[in-house]
Structure formats: structure tokens, C-alpha cells
Amino acid sequence: MVAELLYFSLALAVLATAGLVVLPARWRRGREGDEAATVAVLIAACLGTAALTGDAAGAVAFLVVASLACALVHQLARDWELLGCAMFAGVAGSAAAYLTYVGWMTYASQLPLIGVVASTLLLALELSALLLTASYAHELVDVLARRRWHALGAHELPAKPPRVCIQVPTYNEPVELVVATLDAIAAIDYPNFMVQLVDNNTADPALWRPVEEHCRKLGRRFHFIHLENWPGYKSGALNEATRRLPKNVEIVAVVDADYIVEPTFLAETVAQFTEPDVAFVQTPQHYREWADDSYLSHCFYAYKYFFDVTMPSRNQRNAIIFGGTMGLVRRSVLDAVGGWDEWCITEDAEASLRILAQGYRGVFINKPYGHGLMPLSFDGLKKQRFRWAFGGIQILKKHWRLMLTGRLPDGTKSKLTRAQRYHYFAGSVQWFNELLTVAFTTLLVVSSVVILLGRHLPMRQLTGAVLVIPLVFLFMGLFRLVWALRVRSGASLRQAVGAVGVLFSLSWVVAEACVTALVRRRGVFLRTPKARSSSSLIRSVTSTRTESLLAAGTVALGGAILGTHLSAVTITLGVLLVLQGLIYVNSPVNALRAEGIRVTALRRTFRQSPQTTGQRPVTGARRARNFAIATALALIASGFIAAVATAPAGGSLLSPGSLLPQVGGIVGTVPRTSPSPSASASAAASAAASANASARAGATPTPRAGPTVGTSPVAVPSVTVSATATATGPTPRSTNAASPSPRTTHTPSPAGTSHPTPAPSHP
Numbered sequence: 001m002v003a004e005l006l007y008f009s010l011a012l013a014v015l016a017t018a019g020l021v022v023l024p025a026r027w028r029r030g031r032e033g034d035e036a037a038t039v040a041v042l043i044a045a046c047l048g049t050a051a052l053t054g055d056a057a058g059a060v061a062f063l064v065v066a067s068l069a070c071a072l073v074h075q076l077a078r079d080w081e082l083l084g085c086a087m088f089a090g091v092a093g094s095a096a097a098y099l100t101y102v103g104w105m106t107y108a109s110q111l112p113l114i115g116v117v118a119s120t121l122l123l124a125l126e127l128s129a130l131l132l133t134a135s136y137a138h139e140l141v142d143v144l145a146r147r148r149w150h151a152l153g154a155h156e157l158p159a160k161p162p163r164v165c166i167q168v169p170t171y172n173e174p175v176e177l178v179v180a181t182l183d184a185i186a187a188i189d190y191p192n193f194m195v196q197l198v199d200n201n202t203a204d205p206a207l208w209r210p211v212e213e214h215c216r217k218l219g220r221r222f223h224f225i226h227l228e229n230w231p232g233y234k235s236g237a238l239n240e241a242t243r244r245l246p247k248n249v250e251i252v253a254v255v256d257a258d259y260i261v262e263p264t265f266l267a268e269t270v271a272q273f274t275e276p277d278v279a280f281v282q283t284p285q286h287y288r289e290w291a292d293d294s295y296l297s298h299c300f301y302a303y304k305y306f307f308d309v310t311m312p313s314r315n316q317r318n319a320i321i322f323g324g325t326m327g328l329v330r331r332s333v334l335d336a337v338g339g340w341d342e343w344c345i346t347e348d349a350e351a352s353l354r355i356l357a358q359g360y361r362g363v364f365i366n367k368p369y370g371h372g373l374m375p376l377s378f379d380g381l382k383k384q385r386f387r388w389a390f391g392g393i394q395i396l397k398k399h400w401r402l403m404l405t406g407r408l409p410d411g412t413k414s415k416l417t418r419a420q421r422y423h424y425f426a427g428s429v430q431w432f433n434e435l436l437t438v439a440f441t442t443l444l445v446v447s448s449v450v451i452l453l454g455r456h457l458p459m460r461q462l463t464g465a466v467l468v469i470p471l472v473f474l475f476m477g478l479f480r481l482v483w484a485l486r487v488r489s490g491a492s493l494r495q496a497v498g499a500v501g502v503l504f505s506l507s508w509v510v511a512e513a514c515v516t517a518l519v520r521r522r523g524v525f526l527r528t529p530k531a532r533s534s535s536s537l538i539r540s541v542t543s544t545r546t547e548s549l550l551a552a553g554t555v556a557l558g559g560a561i562l563g564t565h566l567s568a569v570t571i572t573l574g575v576l577l578v579l580q581g582l583i584y585v586n587s588p589v590n591a592l593r594a595e596g597i598r599v600t601a602l603r604r605t606f607r608q609s610p611q612t613t614g615q616r617p618v619t620g621a622r623r624a625r626n627f628a629i630a631t632a633l634a635l636i637a638s639g640f641i642a643a644v645a646t647a648p649a650g651g652s653l654l655s656p657g658s659l660l661p662q663v664g665g666i667v668g669t670v671p672r673t674s675p676s677p678s679a680s681a682s683a684a685a686s687a688a689a690s691a692n693a694s695a696r697a698g699a700t701p702t703p704r705a706g707p708t709v710g711t712s713p714v715a716v717p718s719v720t721v722s723a724t725a726t727a728t729g730p731t732p733r734s735t736n737a738a739s740p741s742p743r744t745t746h747t748p749s750p751a752g753t754s755h756p757t758p759a760p761s762h763p
Contacts, residue, residue, distance in 0.1 A: 002104070004053045006097035008062040010472055011045040013090030017476065019083050020145055021483055028081055029147050038082045042066055045090075069093060077142075079316075084145020091137040091476075095130040098469065102126060105460045115458035122443070122459065129436050133473060135426045140480050142313040144487060150316055152365065155271040162250040162273065164193040164266055164328070167241055169234050170257045171200045174608045175210045178257050182211075184370075185255065186218050190266035194221045194249070200237035201230055232342030239339045242331070249331055254348075256325040258373045258609065260288070265369040269328055272363045279360035280322045280329040280352060282311070286368035289602060295593035298498030299374050299381065301491040305481075305499070307366070308488040310427075315364040319423035322352035322362065326370050333360055343521070344398075346391025353399060353424055357408065359415035373606050378505075378591035379543055385506045386513040389431045393517035396428035403428070434510035441554065441580050448557045448577060452564070468572075474579075505586035508547050540591035547587035555581035 019037050020028070027033040042063055050059035066089060073085040080088075106119040166185055170178055178197070185195055197215055202208045208226055215222040225244065227237055242252060251273060255261055265283075272281050284307040290296035314320045322329060327348070334340075337354045340347040352362060375381045401407060403425040408414050416424075450457055478500065485496035541548045558577030561570050597603065 001055075001058065002097050002101045004049060004055060004058055005062055005065075006094055006101060006469065007052055008045055008049040008059065008066065009090050009093035009097055010469060011048045011090075012041065012066055013087055013094055014472070014476060015041045015044050016083055016087035016090055017480065017483075020081075020087060023083075028083060034082045038070065038086050041083065041086055042070070066090075066093065079146055079148045080141060081145040081147050084141045087145065088137055088141045092134055094469075094473075095134055099123075099127060099130060102460070109460045111460065112458050115460070118457070119460045125436060125439055125443075128432070129440075130473075132430060132433050132436070133477065135430065136477065137480070139310060139313050140484050142316070143309050144484060146316075149312075152363070153272070153275065155274045157267060157271050158274060161190065161192050161270060163246075163248050164190065164251045164253055164270060165196055165245055165249045166193060166253045166255055166266075167196045167198055167238060168255050168257055169198045169200060169237055170202065170208075170211070171234075172202050172204070172207060172610050173211075173257045174605045175207060176605050177609060178211050179214050181255065181257055181259055181261075182214060182218060182222065184260045186222075187263050188261060188266055189263045190270070193266060194223065194246075196241045196245075197222065197224045198237050198241045199224070199226045200234065201227060203228075233345060233347075235340035235344070235347035236342045238347075239342065242334070242339060245331070251328050252331050252334065253328040254324050254326075255370065256372055258606065259325060259370040260372075261326075261370040262368075265326075268367075269365060269369070272365070273328075273330060275361070277359070277361045278330070278363055279333040279355045279358075280327060281363045281365060282320055282323050282327040283365050283370075284308075284311075284368045285323060285326055286371050287374050288371035289373060289600070293597050294498065295590065295597060296374060297495055298502050298590075301485055301489050301495050301499035302502040303374070304489040304491075305485060309484050311364050312366060312488075314423045314427075315362075315366075317417070317419035317423060318356065318361050319420040320352070320362045320364045321349040321424075321427070322355070324348035325372070326368075329355075333358070344391055344394050345387055346395065349391065350395050350399075353395065353402070356420055357402060357414035357416050373602075373609075376594070376597055376603055376607055378540070378587075378594040381502075381590075381594075382506065382509045386509050389434075389510045389513035390517045392428050392431045393514055394521075396425075396431075397517070397521075400425075400428075431510060431514055434507045435514045437507050437583065438511045441550065444573070444577055444580060445554065445557060448561050448573060451573075452557075452560060501586045502590060504583045505547070505590040507583055508550065508587065536592060536595035540588050540595060544587040544591050547584045551581045551583075551585035551588070553581075554578070554584070 016038075019041055023033075023037055028037060045066070046059045046063040049062060050056045053059065066086075069089040069092075070082065070085045073089050074080065074082055077085065103123060106123050107116070109115075109119075111119060166188075168178070168181060168185070182195070182197065195215075195218075197211060199208045199211065212224040212226065215224040225241055227240060230236055230240065232239065238254070245252075251270060253266070253269075269281050269283065272278050285303070287300055287303065290300040311320055324347075329351075333355055334351070337351065337358065339351075341350055344350045356362065375384055396403075402409075402414060402416070403421045406414050406416050406418075406421055447457055481500055482493070482496040485491045485499055486493065489496075491499065554577045558574040558581065561577065562574035564570055599607075
């Protein structure tokens with residue numbers, strides 16, 4: 001049965017995750033220890049499912065299926081620990097079982113047409129959320145349960161090292177900041193390099209003239225380029241600088257204007273280019289000036305997730321991105337693919353996809369060779385994340401055919417492997433994670449208001465233990481994220497939890513960037529108006545007004561729902577609303593924490609940099625942003641009006657199981673999904689009446705059967721809900737198969753009516 005398979009798979013995922021966390025890595029990675037731990041986890045999941053369902057034979061069957069699934073995953077990912085394979089099989093199996101179950105309930109509940117349409121839309125959202133869940137789980141298992149890593153090739157510089165040009169793009173940067181970066185570059189220990197300082201559209205001569213003079217003082221290898229009214233953003237400026245390079249420059253490195261570079265940067269990275277198929281090398285974007293402030297330390301570990309988890313995973317399949325700063329690219333390859341595309345505001349990541357499509361290789365060296373500065377205001381952090389998300393959707397819009405089919409725009413077959421296409425596609429669509437969060441928040445709010453108005457939505461309903469399953473997905477995802485940050489980045493528990501809070505605080509702005517990128521082709525940048533009040537609290541709330549309103553509204557609605565009457569449904573819906581509020585409240589909280597950063601001399605200087613203010617030499621961003629917000633609000637309003645207009649008065653509650661919010665961010669949280677309600681009230685009442693009539697007549701009632709999987713029918717989940725609590729498990733099978741005794745319970749609705757809920761039956 002699908003419901004029992006769902007319980008088994010979830011138990012397997014939870015127990016395998018616990019085993020990976022608790023058991024020592026050295027013991028697990030021995031073959032005997034790994035096999036013993038995996039067998040123990042499988043048996044424990046079997047016993048737990050048997051105890052919950054009362055079906056020992058079914059639990060043993062699931063044990064066999066799960067064992068085969070683990071073996072299949074291990075066959076496909078031989079470098080993973082077997083226990084990691086069990087964890088991924090559990091996540092994938094529970095997601096598949098859940099989707100099968102809610103899909104059956106969507107189309108077997110005899111809903112009206114509008115209910116079928118609404119439930120189908122909900123099913124699509126759940127499918128999207130669970131696919132993202134699987135992609136995040138794959139990434140985490142790939143690095144946390146990996147037994148063998150593909151070693152980085154050991155190379156030495158040739159007797160005549162290739163000539164390198166370090167390009168330092170700037171725009172309106174403080175003079176002291178750029179001078180410090182140039183002085184660090186001048187100390188690099190490499191025999192054959194030059195430097196281009198590329199000043200892009202800085203209008204004030206007081207900012208770029210002193211930098212030009214400092215380049216002159218540093219010697220002949222430093223070249224200053226000032227571009228006025230230059231199109232194409234940063235990529236346009238870099239393309240022009242590359243065109244001006246001497247022909248003997250073979251490698252181009254990019255360093256941001258706030259980075260202090262290590263002397264060994266070039267000597268240890270350029271050696272990788274001795275292999276002719278290596279087109280680019282990327283090192284982590286690391287940061288300084290964060291350890292003395294808790295807010296900055298949480299931001300630091302939020303940044304580290306990508307370079308400590310995502311990039312190592314992608315590096316195993318030659319699917320890394322070129323991240324721009326602290327990266328190097330072979331000039332001939334860059335020229336061959338047409339340089340940096342000036343339409344994309346994340347030109348570095350876009351170019352790396354085109355380079356890999358030509359059959360070249362990228363190398364990730366997980367060692368920081370430079371330390372930059374993070375945005376010192378929450379506004380600056382939001383603007384940076386807006387730009388990254390906008391660029392990611394731009395890449396998806398232009399190259400989705402290449403990612404899905406492997407074909408270039410001219411129709412020829414690229415040299416991308418399936419693994420490379422998967423990583424680039426998953427990395428792009430994961431930005432929609434936060435848009436799903438907003439979608440599920442909207443569904444929760446609409447259903448709550450409808451319920452408070454004494455109405456209900458004609459959508460599929462679910463009761464019983466399955467209500468809590470999406471919460472298990474949620475907490476498992478959060479646990480894996482915190483665990484990954486602790487293991488891979490060395491964060492303390494407090495720092496890891498704080499990093500998750502930073503990711504949550506960016507949920508709305510990433511969703512906003514996704515909508516904006518879908519309706520606009522050209523790159524724009526978020527411009528958040530500054531609050532003029534002298535109060536830090538008011539500034540933090542005003543600068544995050546949308547997130548603050550979402551937090552206050554969802555928490556208030558949650559309290560109102562819990563104040564109607566207590567039942568399994570209202571408790572679940574109320575708790576989910578409060579949890580949604582806790583996601584969005586991270587924005588004003590972190591904005592307030594950013595107000596308290598201690599101002600050092602370096603931070604005072606960096607506050608003037610566009611890298612912390614979010615300023616860019618573009619126009620029209622506010623108009624695009626307002627259009628995106630207006631579009632989103634119009635969709636929400638129209639959906640709400642349609643829901644209220646078509647919802648009948650009274651009746652049963654819309655189960656929030658089908659409205660569970662998805663939670664997460666661009667760097668690794670698992671989306672939340674939701675269970676969905678069982679049959680409609682009318683169908684339930686009809687079934688109960690039929691069962692009671694059959695019982696009075698002495699006939700044997702015919703159990704309701706669900707969809708057939710193979711040759712076995714799938715029953716409606718065997719759970720019941722009382723007026724005050726949710727059953728902790730399904731009702732065991734009757735020992736008298738010839739004459740089961742149907743039971744009926746009643747769950748009152750907010751309107752004061754009640755409807756019978758027939759006891760579940762098994763085939």
C-alpha cells in the first residue's frame with residue numbers, strides 16, 4: 001500500500017540520516033561497518049512500519065524493495081557509502097509514494113471541476129517542491145556520504161610559465177580599498193604577470209584619478225583603463241579590457257576590488273593549465289572581517305555552503321561554475337566562445353556553461369587564496385542576492401534547451417554529459433525554491449481567510465497521520481542543512497542555525513528576482529529605498545516592509561485559526577502559518593542585527609563601496625521591480641477572489657495538509673511540501689451511510705480500494721481523526737476478514753456542522 005510504503009521510506013530516510021550523523025566516519029567508511037549499519041537501518045525501518053501499520057508481511061515486502069533500491073543507487077553512485085545510498089533511497093521513495101498518494105486523492109475524490117483544477121495546481125506545486133527536495137538531498141549525500149573523491153591533479157609550473165593578466169574591475173570604489181587590493185597583487189610571487197585595473201563608468205575623478213596614479217607608481221606591469229558611458233555592465237568592461245591585452249597573455253584572472261590576494265595565488269592555480277583541456281580554474285570566494293560580529297559570522301557561513309557543499313559535489317562531474325572573482329580562464333577558450341555575454345548580469349556562470357559545452361574542463365581548488373569583504377548592510381546583502389538570482393533565471397531562460405537536450409542553439413550536439421546538464425539545470429531551477437515558498441504561503445493565507453469566513457475550499461482533503469509527513473520532510477531538510485554546515489564548513493551549532501536564518505531572510509527577495517527575471521530580458525538591479533528614521537528598529541522594519549508584513553500577517557492568521565476551535569486540522573494549519581511567519585521574520589531581525597555592526601576603519605571605508613550598497617551603473621530597476629510585485633499581488637488577489645466566490649458556505653475544513661509551505665534558500669534548504677485531504681465530505685458521508693446500511697443488513701461491506709500498483713490495490717490510508725487529535729497511526733487490519741466492523745468518527749467544522757468520517761478499510 002502506498003501509505004505504508006510512505007511510512008517505511010520516511011523511516012528509512014530518518015534512520016539513515018541519523019546513522020550518518022552519529023556513527024564515526026572512519027567506522028562507517030569501512031565496508032563491514034557500512035554494510036552492518038545499513039542492514040540495521042533497514043531492519044529498524046521494517047520493524048517500525050510493522051508496528052505502525054500492523055502489517056508485518058507488508059513491512060517485510062517493503063524491506064526487500066528498499067534493499068533493492070539501495071543496491072540500485074549504490075550501482076549508480078559507487079563512490080557513496082551504502083548508508084548514504086539508503087538515505088537517498090528513503091528520500092526519493094517517500095517523495096514518490098507521497099506524490100502517488102496525493103495524486104490518487106486528487107482524481108478519486110469526486111471533486112467538482114474547480115476542485116480538480118485547484119487540486120491539480122496544488123499537485124504541480126508539490127511535485128516541484130519534492131523534486132527540489134530530491135536535488136538538495138542528492139547534493140548533501142554526495143559530499144557527506146562520499147567514500148572516495150576524485151583527486152586533484154598534482155602539477156608543476158613549466159620552465160617558462162604562461163603569461164597571466166589579473167583584471168580588477170571597479171566602479172565607484174573607495175580609493176583606499178582599491179589601493180590595498182593592488183598592493184596585495186603586487187606582492188604575488190609569480191614571474192610573468194600583468195594587471196589591468198578596469199574602471200567602469202566611475203563619474204567622479206576624485207575616485208579614479210588617485211587609483212590611476214597608484215597604478216603608475218606600482219610599475220610597468222600595472223595598466224589603468226577608464227571607461228566612460230560604457231555599455232554591458234561589468235562584462236562589457238571586461239570584454240573591452242581583454243581586447244586590449246597583448247597577444248602573449250594566455251590566462252586571464254579576475255579579482256574583485258576588495259580582495260586581499262595571497263602571494264601563492266598564481267603559482268598554485270596556473271599549474272592546472274598544463275593540461276590542455278582545462279579551460280578555467282575556480283577557487284573559493286572567501287571573506288575577512290567577520291569573526292567579531294555574530295551577524296557577519298552567520299552571513300559568512302551562509303556564503304560558505306556553496307563553496308563547501310555545492311561546488312565539491314559539482315566538481316566530481318566536471319560541472320562547476322566559473323564564479324568570477326578568484327577564478328582564472330584560458331584566454332583562447334574565452335575568445336573562442338565569444339567572451340563574456342553582456343546581456344547576463346551573472347556573466348561568469350553563463351560563460352562557464354558555454355565553455356563546458358565545447359568539451360573543456362573546469363577545476364575547483366577548494367583552498368581560499370584571497371579574502372574579500374561581505375556587504376555590511378542587509379540592504380546590500382539583498383541586492384547582491386537579487387542579482388545572483390536574476391542572473392540564474394536569465395541563464396535558464398536562454399539555455400534551458402541546452403541543459404535538457406544537450407543541443408546548442410544551431411541544433412548541433414554539445415559535449416555536455418548528462419551529469420553536467422543535470423547540475424546546471426538543477427542549479428538554475430533551485431532559485432525557484434523561494435518562489436514556491438511564496439506560493440505555499442499564499443495558499444495558506446487564502447485557505448485561512450476562507451475558513452475564518454465560515455466557508456471551505458472544494459479541494460482534496462486528508463486526515464490522520466499523513467498530515468505530519470510534510471513536517472517530517474521539513475525538519476529533515478533543516479537538519480541536513482545544519483549538519484552539512486557543521487561538517488563541511490566547521491560552523492558551530494549556533495553559527496549553522498544563524499546561517500540558515502540568513503538564508504530564510506532572503507526568501508522574499510529571491511522570489512522577487514525570479515518574477516522580475518521571468519518578465520524582463522535585460523539585467524536589472526534591486527534598489528531598496530533607505531529609511532530616513534534615526535531608529536535602527538524602524539529602519540530595519542521599513543527596509544524589509546514586505547517581509548515584516550508577511551511575518552505579522554501569517555502569525556496573526558495562525559493565532560486566529562487556533563482560536564476558532566482545536567482539531568487536528570486547525571492545529572496543523574495554525575502551526576504552519578506561524579512557521580511561515582518565522583521564515584519571513586528573519587528579514588527584519590537580520591536587518592536590525594546588521595545595524596549593530598561595529599564600525600572599524602576598514603568597514604567605514606567599505607560602506608561607501610557599491611559592493612555593500614548595491615549600486616550599479618544601470619537604470620530602470622525600480623520600475624521592473626514594481627512591475628514584478630504588482631504582477632505577483634494581482635495573481636494573489638485574483639486567486640483569493642475566485643476562491644471566496646466559489647467556496648460553499650459551511651462544510652468541512654480545507655485540510656492544510658495540502659497547503660504545507662515550502663521552505664528554503666539558493667544555497668541548500670529542503671522544500672516543504674504538504675499532505676492533502678482525503679475524500680470530499682459528501683463522498684465520505686455517502687460511504688459511511690452505505691457501510692452502516694450494510695452492517696444493519698448483515699452484509700459484508702466492500703472496502704474502498706485505491707489505485708493499483710502492480711497487482712495490489714492501494715487502500716485509502718487507514719487513519720482516523722477525532723475532534724481534538726490526530727491518530728498516530730493507521731488502524732490495524734481486522735482479524736476477521738469476513739466481517740470487518742466499520743467505525744465512524746466525526747470532525748466538527750468551524751461552521752458548527754459535522755460530517756461523518758468513515759473508518760478506513762483494507763482490501
